[in-house]
Amino acid sequence: MTNSELKSKIVAAGMTKIKNVINDFEERITELKAVTLTDQTAESASQTESRRDSDLEMLDNLYGQLEFARQEERTLQLIDPRSVKNFVDFGAVVLTDKRNLFVSTGIEEFEVDGIPYFGLSTKAPLYKNMAGFTVGEKVSFHGIEYLIKEIF
Template identity: 25%
Template sequence: MKNIKEQLFDHCKQFVQDRLDRIQDRITNIQESLTSETKSTAGDKHETGRAMLQLEREKAGAQLAQVQKLQEVLVKIDKHSSSKTMRLGSIAETSKGNYYLSISVGKITIENNTYFAIATNTPIGKLLLGKTIGDHFSFNGNEVTIENIL
């Protein structure tokens, strides 16, 4: 059976893949619409439609770039190593919840335990980076203690 880190990593990887698939489908649909718009000859209406599709394609391209950045972060994670210090790929079991430092995916439930997949550049991710077991920090007015690091 896969360990918790591997399961969390796989969930994040699937999240990125699903997002990538949706964006690529959208780009394909936009491309097909652009092709069919080219065949139409409705004057100004035609030009407006093409311009709108071009904007949609640019937006999808920007989203594609964001997904590629997420993939780059995932490549850097070593799901088999452990450390006594919080770093990319670490899991912090705290007095206020469990956090997986990776990409921002949100709440993940594995074996009846809840984990929050967060990026290192998020407010709580920044607070967790470099911390060790027993360290304390304050977040949203709550005192948080790191009880374990996986």
């Protein structure tokens, strides 16, 4: 498989991962709204109001997380898998001796053909330490040294 084909699979897997996160948030919001807006049990008014306030606060938090995940999805859509990188930059796949990185968004770890990749945000401290580096260079982060073996 060529690096271009692999990168296409990595981008697609990253999109699948973030879409699953978005779907999970949407399901949780739907479930919580159903309980919060329709729950008319026999509890005392103060207990119901207190719980409803707590549920509304949780809903607000979930909506914030959902919007963040949607922004991450929009960021991923900016990546052209055919774009070849020769230095650590947004959209690059960076293979090191410690882990495989996909410079994109903080989508955490996902697999492509059984190989783990870690979605690394350009806001992450590790990215800031290695931005612009090329193959063969080493970067240290929190006492761990990473040797860059391949970039595409």
